[in-house]
Amino acid sequence: MIIVAIWFVSRMPFLIDDIISAQKELHKFRSTLHTHKDSDDHERFIFPFLCGSYFTYRRIDVERIASIAKSVSNDPSYLDIGCGYGDFLEKVRQYLPKAEGMEKSVEMFFKLGRYKPDYIKIGDAYNEIEKKYDVIFVGWMEPGVDYRDKIAEKTEVIITTFDKGGQCGVNGGCEMEVFGYERVASWVTPSWIDVNTELMNKYYSKLSDEIIKSLSKLRGAHNLWYVYAKPKYKESIKRTLRKQEEENQVNSPYPHEKILDDCGFEVGELLHSGPTSLELWKISFDA
Ligand SMILES: C[S@@+](CC[C@H](N)C(=O)[O-])C[C@H]1O[C@@H](n2cnc3c(N)ncnc32)[C@H](O)[C@@H]1O
Structure with missing residues:
Protein backbone atom coordinates (compact mmCIF):
# COMPACT_ATOMS: atom_id res chain seq x y z
CA MET A 1 0.00 0.00 0.00
CA ILE A 2 2.81 2.39 0.81
CA ILE A 3 4.27 1.93 -2.65
CA VAL A 4 0.94 3.03 -4.16
CA ALA A 5 1.04 6.23 -2.15
CA ILE A 6 4.57 7.02 -3.24
CA TRP A 7 3.66 6.45 -6.85
CA PHE A 8 0.78 8.92 -6.65
CA VAL A 9 2.90 11.59 -5.09
CA SER A 10 5.77 11.09 -7.49
CA ARG A 11 3.50 11.54 -10.49
CA MET A 12 3.40 15.29 -10.67
CA PRO A 13 1.37 17.27 -11.43
CA PHE A 14 -0.53 15.77 -8.56
CA LEU A 15 -4.13 16.15 -7.57
CA ILE A 16 -5.01 17.12 -4.05
CA ASP A 17 -6.79 13.76 -3.71
CA ASP A 18 -3.47 12.02 -4.37
CA ILE A 19 -1.86 13.91 -1.51
CA ILE A 20 -4.77 13.06 0.76
CA SER A 21 -4.34 9.35 -0.16
CA ALA A 22 -0.64 9.61 0.56
CA GLN A 23 -1.42 11.20 3.92
CA LYS A 24 -3.64 8.22 4.77
CA GLU A 25 -0.79 5.86 3.84
CA LEU A 26 1.53 7.85 6.05
CA HIS A 27 -0.83 7.38 9.00
CA LYS A 28 -0.98 3.67 8.18
CA PHE A 29 2.82 3.50 8.06
CA ARG A 30 3.02 5.19 11.43
CA SER A 31 0.58 2.80 13.02
CA THR A 32 1.89 -0.44 11.51
CA LEU A 33 5.41 -0.34 10.06
CA HIS A 34 6.91 2.43 12.14
CA THR A 35 9.02 -0.02 14.10
CA HIS A 36 12.60 0.77 13.24
CA LYS A 37 14.58 3.14 15.48
CA ASP A 38 15.23 5.41 12.49
CA SER A 39 11.65 5.32 11.20
CA ASP A 40 11.23 9.07 11.68
CA ASP A 41 14.10 9.72 9.32
CA HIS A 42 12.89 7.00 6.94
CA GLU A 43 9.61 8.85 6.49
CA ARG A 44 11.20 11.65 4.54
CA PHE A 45 12.43 9.18 1.93
CA ILE A 46 9.21 7.15 1.84
CA PHE A 47 6.84 10.13 1.76
CA PRO A 48 9.14 12.84 0.39
CA PHE A 49 6.48 15.40 -0.40
CA LEU A 50 4.74 15.15 2.98
CA CYS A 51 7.71 14.61 5.27
CA GLY A 52 10.76 15.93 3.50
CA SER A 53 11.78 16.82 0.00
CA TYR A 54 12.28 15.25 -3.37
CA PHE A 55 15.90 16.37 -3.14
CA THR A 56 18.01 13.85 -1.27
CA TYR A 57 20.08 16.71 0.05
CA ARG A 58 22.78 16.95 2.63
CA ARG A 59 23.97 19.98 4.56
CA ILE A 60 26.69 20.38 1.94
CA ASP A 61 24.03 21.24 -0.68
CA VAL A 62 22.48 23.86 1.57
CA GLU A 63 25.88 25.34 2.42
CA ARG A 64 26.84 25.53 -1.25
CA ILE A 65 23.66 27.39 -2.04
CA ALA A 66 24.09 29.75 0.90
CA SER A 67 27.67 30.57 -0.02
CA ILE A 68 26.70 31.24 -3.64
CA ALA A 69 24.03 33.67 -2.45
CA LYS A 70 26.46 35.37 -0.06
CA SER A 71 28.97 35.82 -2.86
CA VAL A 72 26.35 37.88 -4.67
CA SER A 73 25.18 40.01 -1.73
CA ASN A 74 25.94 40.49 1.97
CA ASP A 75 22.27 40.09 2.82
CA PRO A 76 20.94 38.05 -0.06
CA SER A 77 17.36 37.64 -1.17
CA TYR A 78 16.46 34.16 -2.38
CA LEU A 79 13.37 32.53 -3.84
CA ASP A 80 12.63 28.78 -3.94
CA ILE A 81 10.07 28.16 -6.66
CA GLY A 82 7.73 25.21 -6.12
CA CYS A 83 8.91 24.87 -2.54
CA GLY A 84 6.12 22.50 -1.46
CA TYR A 85 5.86 22.48 2.33
CA GLY A 86 9.28 24.12 2.51
CA ASP A 87 11.47 21.41 4.03
CA PHE A 88 14.51 22.40 1.94
CA LEU A 89 13.68 26.10 2.18
CA GLU A 90 13.59 25.89 5.95
CA LYS A 91 17.17 24.58 5.94
CA VAL A 92 18.27 27.34 3.57
CA ARG A 93 16.68 29.94 5.86
CA GLN A 94 19.03 28.90 8.66
CA TYR A 95 21.78 30.47 6.52
CA LEU A 96 19.76 33.03 4.51
CA PRO A 97 17.08 34.40 6.83
CA LYS A 98 15.44 36.42 4.05
CA ALA A 99 14.82 33.35 1.89
CA GLU A 100 11.25 32.98 0.60
CA GLY A 101 9.30 30.29 -1.20
CA MET A 102 6.64 30.33 -3.87
CA GLU A 103 4.12 27.50 -4.07
CA LYS A 104 1.28 27.25 -6.55
CA SER A 105 -1.04 24.96 -4.63
CA VAL A 106 -3.00 26.60 -1.85
CA GLU A 107 -5.04 23.42 -1.32
CA MET A 108 -2.11 21.36 -0.11
CA PHE A 109 -1.87 23.61 2.93
CA PHE A 110 -5.48 24.22 3.73
CA LYS A 111 -7.09 20.90 2.79
CA LEU A 112 -4.49 19.04 4.81
CA GLY A 113 -4.50 21.47 7.68
CA ARG A 114 -0.81 22.19 7.25
CA TYR A 115 0.68 25.41 8.59
CA LYS A 116 1.80 27.85 5.91
CA PRO A 117 4.55 30.15 7.11
CA ASP A 118 4.49 33.77 5.89
CA TYR A 119 7.72 33.29 4.02
CA ILE A 120 5.94 30.89 1.63
CA LYS A 121 3.80 32.87 -0.80
CA ILE A 122 1.04 31.21 -2.74
CA GLY A 123 1.61 32.03 -6.38
CA ASP A 124 2.44 30.75 -9.83
CA ALA A 125 6.01 31.28 -10.97
CA TYR A 126 4.68 31.71 -14.45
CA ASN A 127 3.33 35.19 -13.78
CA GLU A 128 3.53 36.03 -10.09
CA ILE A 129 7.17 36.61 -9.21
CA GLU A 130 6.80 40.20 -8.13
CA LYS A 131 10.31 41.39 -7.38
CA LYS A 132 13.95 40.75 -8.17
CA TYR A 133 16.00 38.26 -6.15
CA ASP A 134 19.74 37.77 -5.76
CA VAL A 135 19.26 34.03 -6.32
CA ILE A 136 16.33 31.98 -7.60
CA PHE A 137 16.22 28.25 -6.97
CA VAL A 138 14.15 26.05 -9.27
CA GLY A 139 13.66 22.42 -8.32
CA TRP A 140 10.71 21.56 -10.48
CA MET A 141 8.95 22.46 -13.71
CA GLU A 142 6.08 20.37 -14.85
CA PRO A 143 6.67 18.61 -18.16
CA GLY A 144 5.66 20.96 -20.94
CA VAL A 145 5.82 24.02 -18.66
CA ASP A 146 8.60 26.48 -19.28
CA TYR A 147 8.90 29.69 -17.29
CA ARG A 148 12.63 30.16 -17.69
CA ASP A 149 12.06 33.52 -19.40
CA LYS A 150 10.05 34.72 -16.37
CA ILE A 151 12.82 33.74 -13.98
CA ALA A 152 15.42 35.35 -16.20
CA GLU A 153 13.66 38.70 -15.73
CA LYS A 154 13.94 38.39 -11.95
CA THR A 155 17.49 37.29 -11.13
CA GLU A 156 21.08 37.06 -12.29
CA VAL A 157 21.88 33.82 -10.48
CA ILE A 158 19.86 30.64 -10.86
CA ILE A 159 20.33 27.27 -9.20
CA THR A 160 18.41 24.31 -10.57
CA THR A 161 18.08 20.69 -9.60
CA PHE A 162 16.38 18.23 -11.88
CA ASP A 163 16.48 14.51 -12.29
CA LYS A 164 18.46 12.95 -15.08
CA GLY A 165 15.42 12.54 -17.29
CA GLY A 166 14.83 16.28 -17.03
CA GLN A 167 11.44 17.69 -16.08
CA CYS A 168 12.10 21.13 -17.33
CA GLY A 169 10.76 22.91 -20.34
CA VAL A 170 9.09 21.50 -23.38
CA ASN A 171 12.18 19.56 -24.44
CA GLY A 172 13.12 18.40 -20.97
CA GLY A 173 16.17 20.67 -20.76
CA CYS A 174 16.65 23.48 -18.28
CA GLU A 175 19.57 25.26 -19.85
CA MET A 176 19.75 28.97 -19.16
CA GLU A 177 22.48 29.95 -21.65
CA VAL A 178 19.90 31.13 -24.13
CA PHE A 179 18.93 33.85 -21.61
CA GLY A 180 22.48 35.17 -21.25
CA TYR A 181 23.60 33.04 -18.28
CA GLU A 182 26.69 30.86 -18.12
CA ARG A 183 26.91 27.58 -16.34
CA VAL A 184 29.31 27.93 -13.43
CA ALA A 185 29.33 24.60 -11.61
CA SER A 186 27.39 21.38 -11.16
CA TRP A 187 27.16 18.33 -8.91
CA VAL A 188 25.17 15.16 -8.61
CA THR A 189 22.99 13.76 -5.81
CA PRO A 190 21.10 10.45 -5.69
CA SER A 191 17.57 10.22 -6.96
CA TRP A 192 15.02 9.87 -4.16
CA ILE A 193 13.56 6.87 -5.97
CA ASP A 194 16.86 4.98 -5.68
CA VAL A 195 17.14 5.91 -2.02
CA ASN A 196 13.54 4.94 -1.43
CA THR A 197 14.00 1.55 -3.12
CA GLU A 198 17.16 0.82 -1.16
CA LEU A 199 15.55 1.84 2.10
CA MET A 200 12.40 -0.20 1.57
CA ASN A 201 14.43 -3.27 0.58
CA LYS A 202 16.85 -2.92 3.47
CA TYR A 203 14.47 -2.15 6.34
CA TYR A 204 10.97 -3.13 5.30
CA SER A 205 11.36 -6.28 3.17
CA LYS A 206 12.52 -9.81 3.81
CA LEU A 207 14.98 -9.82 0.91
CA SER A 208 18.37 -11.35 1.63
CA ASP A 209 21.45 -9.11 1.83
CA GLU A 210 22.73 -10.76 -1.31
CA ILE A 211 19.64 -9.85 -3.33
CA ILE A 212 19.65 -6.30 -1.96
CA LYS A 213 23.28 -5.96 -3.01
CA SER A 214 22.56 -7.22 -6.52
CA LEU A 215 19.56 -4.87 -6.82
CA SER A 216 21.71 -1.90 -5.81
CA LYS A 217 23.70 -2.40 -9.02
CA LEU A 218 20.60 -1.33 -10.94
CA ARG A 219 20.87 2.23 -9.64
CA GLY A 220 21.72 4.92 -12.05
CA ALA A 221 19.19 7.68 -11.64
CA HIS A 222 20.43 10.89 -10.14
CA ASN A 223 19.70 14.55 -9.67
CA LEU A 224 21.80 17.19 -11.37
CA TRP A 225 22.37 20.48 -9.59
CA TYR A 226 23.42 23.35 -11.87
CA VAL A 227 24.52 26.85 -11.00
CA TYR A 228 23.95 29.49 -13.67
CA ALA A 229 24.99 33.13 -13.43
CA LYS A 230 25.35 36.22 -15.52
CA PRO A 231 29.03 36.43 -16.60
CA LYS A 232 29.93 39.16 -14.08
CA TYR A 233 29.26 36.78 -11.16
CA LYS A 234 30.84 33.67 -12.60
CA GLU A 235 34.37 33.98 -11.22
CA SER A 236 33.35 35.14 -7.74
CA ILE A 237 30.92 32.23 -7.38
CA LYS A 238 33.61 29.79 -8.50
CA ARG A 239 36.10 31.27 -6.03
CA THR A 240 33.57 30.94 -3.21
CA LEU A 241 32.74 27.32 -4.01
CA ARG A 242 36.42 26.41 -4.42
CA LYS A 243 37.29 28.02 -1.09
CA GLN A 244 34.47 26.17 0.60
CA GLU A 245 35.71 22.92 -0.92
CA GLU A 246 39.31 23.51 0.16
CA GLU A 247 38.32 24.43 3.69
CA ASN A 248 36.17 21.31 3.76
CA GLN A 249 34.32 22.67 6.78
CA VAL A 250 30.84 21.34 6.42
CA ASN A 251 29.01 21.62 9.72
CA SER A 252 27.56 18.58 11.42
CA PRO A 253 25.39 16.51 9.07
CA TYR A 254 21.60 16.51 9.29
CA PRO A 255 20.26 13.42 11.11
CA HIS A 256 18.70 12.07 7.90
CA GLU A 266 27.84 8.37 0.72
CA VAL A 267 29.64 11.50 -0.41
CA GLY A 268 32.08 10.40 -3.10
CA GLU A 269 30.23 7.14 -3.81
CA LEU A 270 30.41 6.21 -7.49
CA LEU A 271 27.18 6.04 -9.42
CA HIS A 272 27.34 4.17 -12.69
CA SER A 273 25.33 5.89 -15.36
CA GLY A 274 25.70 4.18 -18.71
CA PRO A 275 29.36 4.16 -19.71
CA THR A 276 30.27 6.91 -17.24
CA SER A 277 30.73 6.99 -13.48
CA LEU A 278 29.63 9.94 -11.43
CA GLU A 279 30.96 10.78 -8.00
CA LEU A 280 28.14 11.83 -5.69
CA TRP A 281 28.37 15.42 -4.44
CA LYS A 282 31.65 16.07 -6.29
CA ILE A 283 31.54 19.58 -7.64
CA SER A 284 32.73 20.26 -11.16
CA PHE A 285 33.43 23.69 -12.53
CA ASP A 286 32.68 24.89 -16.01
CA ALA A 287 35.36 26.71 -17.99
C1 LIG B 1 7.87 17.95 -7.14
S1 LIG B 1 7.12 19.07 -6.01
C2 LIG B 1 8.57 19.54 -5.13
C3 LIG B 1 8.29 20.19 -3.82
C4 LIG B 1 9.54 20.53 -3.00
N1 LIG B 1 10.40 21.45 -3.68
C5 LIG B 1 10.28 19.28 -2.63
O1 LIG B 1 11.46 19.19 -2.80
O2 LIG B 1 9.65 18.34 -2.16
C6 LIG B 1 6.82 20.46 -7.05
C7 LIG B 1 6.07 21.60 -6.38
O3 LIG B 1 6.05 22.70 -7.29
C8 LIG B 1 4.79 23.33 -7.24
N2 LIG B 1 4.63 24.03 -8.50
C9 LIG B 1 4.42 23.48 -9.73
N3 LIG B 1 4.33 24.44 -10.67
C10 LIG B 1 4.48 25.63 -10.03
C11 LIG B 1 4.46 26.99 -10.45
N4 LIG B 1 4.26 27.29 -11.73
N5 LIG B 1 4.65 27.95 -9.54
C12 LIG B 1 4.85 27.64 -8.23
N6 LIG B 1 4.86 26.37 -7.76
C13 LIG B 1 4.68 25.38 -8.65
C14 LIG B 1 3.83 22.15 -7.05
O4 LIG B 1 2.58 22.58 -6.52
C15 LIG B 1 4.63 21.28 -6.09
O5 LIG B 1 4.36 21.58 -4.74
Missing part, protein backbone atom coordinates in the same frame (compact mmCIF):
# COMPACT_ATOMS: atom_id res chain seq x y z
CA GLU A 257 22.14 11.92 6.23
CA LYS A 258 22.81 8.77 8.25
CA ILE A 259 20.13 7.03 6.18
CA LEU A 260 21.88 8.06 2.96
CA ASP A 261 25.14 6.66 4.33
CA ASP A 262 23.49 3.43 5.50
CA CYS A 263 21.86 2.90 2.11
CA GLY A 264 25.15 3.32 0.23
CA PHE A 265 24.80 6.92 -0.98
